[in-house]
Amino acid sequence: MSVKYGLLGLLARQAQHGYELKRTFDQLTGGFWELNHGQIYQSLERLAADGLVSYTVEREENAPERKVYDVTERGRAALEEWLAHADARVRPLRDELFIRLAVMADRPVTELRELLAAYRQTYSEHMRTLTRSKQRLARERGAAAAQDRERLEVERLLLEAAIFHCEADLRWLDHCEAELAARQRREAS
Amino acid sequence: MSHAAAPRPAPGPRPAGSRLELRGVSQGYLRRGALRTVLDAVDLALEPGAFVALTGASGAGKTTVLELAAGLQRPVAGRVLLDGADLGALDDARLAELRLTRVGMLFQHHDLIPTLNAAENVALPLLLAGAQRHAALARAERLVERLGIAGRGAELPAELSLGERQRLCVARALVNEPRLLLADEPTAGLDSVAADEVMRLLSELVDEAGLTVLLATHDVRAAAYADRAFRLSGGRLEPA
Structure with a gap:
């Protein structure tokens, strides 16, 4: 659903062909929400069928013809309607680790701690990768032309969302580890 | 288990950092008549230019490792080597000199002198090391320009x-151009934006200087600025 409006929002800024649109979308979401070409073209076809976008066919010599999409008046109204009504919902918390922990509940504490330690290493590495991206973005933003700064700023905020989520996972793993270590000490004494 | 941390692969100046090694280091305290082991035969090696984070619960021994690296504590067993020199073999005067010239220390408490201005506070370690007041303040001012x-x-x-x-x-902590920076919870008490600014500044400055950094923190965001992290648990180090 949000992809449809994301594409409408981008087209409302500037008419684009499908490939360009994919690139803009990927860039805007900082690489965290990559769409494949199929999803883009399928969404555009549906938007066109609903009369929310229109297209003109561009023909260039020695190149395949391309459809350049633009948002219609109806599409613009639908976009405004969507923007005006934020649909705030709590995201479902689903992770394979939760199932694993539940299944392993009666196993020895050492096994549970090993499982958590493996996850912590993976999450820590991911956190370092995200932090390096954040540092790179800060450098790029410092050197960027004024018109690119807003885009880089949004990209950085989306990256922050990923960092905060990863931080929450790591803090939860630390919390579990502390509780399990205490349990192990109690069992040993 | 032995842990070695390699220097950062990023391009930049040649590392001017120290090599820090903990070999079989154990440390403990007497509490209510019983010995409580904080570190249990810990091995850790930081190559020049490495940026390593130490994480772990409160009381896990993070600050103990930093104080051992600074020569503020002596281990009950094992050796702490800074550029090959065994800190345990140095007397207090030599250790104090080493801290003043080669080790930068950064703590969670903003222990600035309230009656000195910002530049004078930054210049203080230079003045203590015998630098001329004018030159020390000029260098401090240049650094202050970098702080936003x-x-x-x-x-x-x-x-x-x-x-x-x-x-x-x-x-x-960096005004004396140390070769090793020991940072203890430098983001404690700061909100996420202020903490990020501190860590960004710290990592930029140490990167430029090619310093070796050991950062003790329970802040997972701050730890992620390091190239590698280790977690202290039950007196042992494990990769994190």
Whole structure:
């Protein structure tokens, strides 16, 4: 659903062909929400069928013809309607680790701690990768032309969302580890 | 288990950092008549230019490792080597000199001198090491320019925000051009934006200088600025 409006929002800024649109979308979401070409073209076809976008066919010599999409008046109204009504919902918390922990509940504490330690290493590495991206973005933003700064700023905020989520996972793993270590000490004494 | 941390692969100046090694280091304290082991035969090696984070629960021994690396504590067993020199073999005067010239220290408490202005606080380690006042203040001012508080070197610490004070502490820890930076919870008490500014400044400055850094923190965001992290648990180090 949000992809449809994301594409409408981008087209409302500037008419684009499908490939360009994919690139803009990927860039805007900082690489965290990559769409494949199929999803883009399928969404555009549906938007066109609903009369929310229109297209003109561009023909260039020695190149395949391309459809350049633009948002219609109806599409613009639908976009405004969507923007005006934020649909705030709590995201479902689903992770394979939760199932694993539940299944392993009666196993020895050492096994549970090993499982958590493996996850912590993976999450820590991911956190370092995200932090390096954040540092790179800060450098790029410092050197960027004024018109690119807003885009880089949004990209950085989306990256922050990923960092905060990863931080929450790591803090939860630390919390579990502390509780399990205490349990192990109690069992040993 | 032995843990070695390689220097950062990023391009930049040749590392001017120290090599820090803990070999089989154990440390413990007497509590209510019983010996409580904090570190149990810990091995850790930081190559010049490595940036390593130490994480772990409160009381896991993070600060103990930093104090051992600074020669503020002596281990009950094992050796701490800084550029090959065994800190356990140095007397207190030599250790104090080493801390003043080769080791930068950064703590969670903004222990700035309230009656000295920002630039004077930054210049203090240079003055203690015998630098000329004029030259020391000039260098401090140059560093203050980097802190995002340009032109405010004459303000007292109380006139600065918590984040700005902590950035001053970063500059003060680096003003003597140390080869090893020991940072203990440098983002404690700061909100995420101020903490990020402190860590960004710290990592930029240590990167430029090619310093070796050991950062003790329970802040997972701060730890992620390091190239590698280890977790202290039950007196042992494990990769994190």
